[in-house]
Amino acid sequence: MRAMTASTIELPVGDDDRRIARYAAAAIALSVAEAALPSPLPGIKPGLANIIVLVVLARHGWRDAAWVSLLRVVAGSLAIGQFLAPGFFLALAGALCSLAMLALAQALPARWFGPVTASVLAAFAHIGGQILVARTWLVPHDGVFFLIPMFAVAALFFGTINGLIAARLLATPPRADSAT
Amino acid sequence: MKSSLPEGLRELFQQATRRGDVPWQALLRPGDWALLAISAALVAASFPLLWRGGIADRAIVKRDGQLITELALNTPRRYEVQGPIGTTVIEVQPGRARVLSDPGPRQYCVQQGWLTRANAVAICAPNHISLQLGGRGGANASYDSINY
Incomplete structure (x- = not known):
């Protein structure tokens, strides 16, 4: 007799997928926690999830970092209820720009430049992407540019802090049992 | 209670709180x-x-939307303009202007203080008077502090 249920399609899950999912879960948890923090100015956030992206970048390369970053943006916005809202597109633009910047920053000599440089550059790229989207789509007025100095200060400050945290995490090797 | 932190985050927390770093x-x-x-x-x-910002170079005084006068922002002076309920006094100093006094009951336009940016507006609605700063506008000449 024929089975009533359709045959199950099983997608093979590799070690890569598990590792990316694990880091992405950490990044999503951080961005959801961060959404609960009050902010003096809409759009100024510590961006703690980027610590995870930096760690992944250093440990597993740009491809994994891009996966984690973009999964974080999509799933994080779903969790907060922001999916496809303006904030989602701002976050997406910021994430894409900072990933592009991280790809460039990887070319810097590691002897001289560490995670802090990557973090600060990515933070600046992040606000750059957001301001561009905001200027072209959300607020089509040059008044948006008045906010740049504030955002730049925040990017420099939080970029440095996040970079230091990432550098510290990277300086302590992962435990053998959790290494993937 | 069982911890429900994601695996990766727990690992990171453990690393971050390790001593002797x-x-x-x-x-x-x-x-x-x-x-x-x-x-x-x-x-x-x-x-x-x-x-x-936009550098203001003149103060535009209007009554009922009609231009009354334009005052250059380079010499200090006072200007009195008559409205339906009394006299509104505009004070101009180099680079800035304000409504010095107004007969309106709530004094919003007076409390706004000095206007310094191009396109900033103070409106004394009860007396039908508005004070606006003009400047070399460029692309944003059509925006003022109300649009913003």
């Missing part, structure tokens, strides 16, 4: 210091560059 200065490489210095300088430079 490197001092934070050791986490910065020479290039990082240089980049931080350059970034800080650029950020500081962006303030005067982007916050200069």
Whole structure:
């Protein structure tokens, strides 16, 4: 007799997928926690999830970092209820720009430049992407540019802090049992 | 209670709270210091560059939307304009202007204080008077503080 249920399609899950999912879960948890923090100015956030992206970048390369970053943006916005809202597109633009910047920053000599440089550059790229989207789509007025100095200060400050945290995490090797 | 932190996050927390780590200065490489210095300088430079705003060069006084006078913002002076309920006094000083007094009951336009940016507006609605600063507008000449 024929089975009533359709045959199950099983997608093979590799070690890569598990590792990316694990880091992405950490990044999503951080961005959801961060959404609960009050902010003096809409759009100024510590961006703690980027610590995870930096760690992944250093440990597993740009491809994994891009996966984690973009999964974080999509799933994080779903969790907060922001999916496809303006904030989602701002976050997406910021994430894409900072990933592009991280790809460039990887070319810097590691002897001289560490995670802090990557973090600060990515933070600046992040606000750059957001301001561009905001200027072209959300607020089509040059008044948006008045906010740049504030955002730049925040990017420099939080970029440095996040970079230091990432550098510290990277300086302590992962435990053998959790290494993937 | 069983911990429900994601695996990766727990690992990171454990690493971050481990004792006897490197001092934070050791986490910065020479290039990082240089980049931080350059970034800080650029950020500081962006303030005067982007916050200069439109430079106001004249005060435009209107009653019922009709132009009454334009006052140049280079010499200090006072200007009195009559409205339906009394006299509104405009004070002009180099680079700025304000409503000095107004017969309106709530004094919103007086309390707004000095206007310094191009396209800033103070409206004394009860007396039908508005004071607006004009400047070399450029692309945003059509926007004022109400649009903003």
